[in-house]
Structure formats: C-alpha cells, structure tokens
Amino acid sequence: MIELLGTFFIISLSGALSPGPLTTMAIAEGSRRGKWSGWWLSLGHGLAEGLYVAAIALILWWGRDSLLNQPLVAGVIALVGGGFLAWMGWSLAVAAWRHQVTLAGEAAKEARFGLVPTGIFFSLSNPYWWVWWALITPLYIRQSMAWGLVGVALLFVVHWLTDIGWLTGLAWLTGSGRALISPSVYRWIMLVCGAALAFFGVGFMVAGVKFLATGQVGIG
Numbered sequence: 001m002i003e004l005l006g007t008f009f010i011i012s013l014s015g016a017l018s019p020g021p022l023t024t025m026a027i028a029e030g031s032r033r034g035k036w037s038g039w040w041l042s043l044g045h046g047l048a049e050g051l052y053v054a055a056i057a058l059i060l061w062w063g064r065d066s067l068l069n070q071p072l073v074a075g076v077i078a079l080v081g082g083g084f085l086a087w088m089g090w091s092l093a094v095a096a097w098r099h100q101v102t103l104a105g106e107a108a109k110e111a112r113f114g115l116v117p118t119g120i121f122f123s124l125s126n127p128y129w130w131v132w133w134a135l136i137t138p139l140y141i142r143q144s145m146a147w148g149l150v151g152v153a154l155l156f157v158v159h160w161l162t163d164i165g166w167l168t169g170l171a172w173l174t175g176s177g178r179a180l181i182s183p184s185v186y187r188w189i190m191l192v193c194g195a196a197l198a199f200f201g202v203g204f205m206v207a208g209v210k211f212l213a214t215g216q217v218g219i220g
C-alpha cells in the first residue's frame with residue numbers, strides 16, 4: 001500500500017505542478033482575493049475529482065473488477081495510458097529544457113462565479129484532465145480496492161494533497177506580495193517531473209506488453 005501511494009503521489013505531484021488553467025488562476029486570484037484563494041480553487045478541483053474517483057470505484061466494484069482483469073483490456077489501457085504519460089513527461093521535460101515552461105501562463109480571467117465553482121469548471125473543461133483520469137487512475141483505483149474503501153479514500157487524499165499544496169502555496173505567495181519561485185528553480189523542477197512521468201509511462205507500457213503477451217494480469 002505504501003509503495004502504491006508513493007508512486008501515485010509522485011505522478012500526481014508531477015501533474016499538479018505542470019502549468020495549466022488552475023495554476024494561472026491561483027496566481028491571479030491570490031493577488032486579487034487573498035492568500036486563501038488557492039485553497040478554495042483546490043476544494044472545487046477536489047470535489048470534481050472525488051466524484052470521478054467514487055464513480056470509477058463503484059463501477060469496478062459492481063463489475064467485480066472483471067473488465068480490468070481481461071488481459072486485452074488491461075494491456076490496451078496500460079499501453080495507451082503509459083504512452084500518454086510518457087508523451088506528457090517528454091514534452092514537459094523538453095519544454096522546460098528549452099525555457100518554454102513558465103509560471104506566468106496566459107492571462108487568467110477573474111473567477112466571477114466564485115472560486116469553488118471555478119475550480120470545478122476549470123477541471124471539467126480541461127481535456128487533459130479527462131484523459132488523465134480515464135487512462136491512468138483506473139489501474140491505481142483497482143489496486144487500492146484491495147484495501148477496501150479506506151484504500152480508495154487514501155489514494156484520492158494523496159492525490160488531492162498535491163493539488164492543495166501547490167494551488168494554496170501559489171495563492172499564498174502572491175497574496176502575501178512575495179515573489180514566486182525563480183524561473184530557473186521552476187525549470188529544474190519541471191525537468192525532474194517530466195523525467196518522472198516519462199519513467200512511469202514507460203513502466204505502464206512494459207506492463208501492457210506483458211499483459212498482452214502472457215494473457216495474465218498482475219498489477220502491483
């Protein structure tokens with residue numbers, strides 16, 4: 001269980017730290033509405049993800065996990081999901097190496113309907129969010145179900161903590177009038193995150209090939 005949570009934490013952290021709409025919004029709203037803006041954005045983000053995790057876990061429980069136990073299905077998901085992770089990691093590392101990754105991002109619009117609804121909307125409207133949760137998390141949720149409801153809850157909490165820490169931290173810094181992370185430090189952080197995503201992506205792809213070749217599914 002510790003190994004599972006640790007691996008998922010690293011993958012989640014890499015995703016949370018990547019530039020995106022919520023990152024930009026946390027920076028902007030921290031200076032507009034105060035230091036706790038990031039917490040409310042992460043709360044909306046967590047609500048969207050929590051419902052999704054609950055739905056996936058319920059589907060797997062109803063189906064007795066039969067779908068992901070099929071070598072063909074598990075192999076294809078692992079290959080496609082691993083390919084997505086590897087591509088995302090490689091792209092992130094290359095962009096960071098070429099100084100194309102910054103915290104500034106595009107100009108953020110004001111959260112007119114409240115920070116929690118904005119956190120929900122920005123999550124659901126992000127296509128990368130859907131790909132991430134559709135291809136990556138079912139495999140981890142399947143493993144966490146070995147520990148029942150507690151395992152699934154811990155998996156979600158571990159992921160959500162990375163979003164809370166990142167979004168709240170950014171808003172706290174801008175709300176306090178302090179400078180953000182220096183571009184050089186952020187660049188190296190993204191390089192490491194990109195390498196980590198690529199590493200786990202290749203691991204998923206290798207597992208997918210194994211599932212298809214042996215006709216047996218053994219995750220974790």
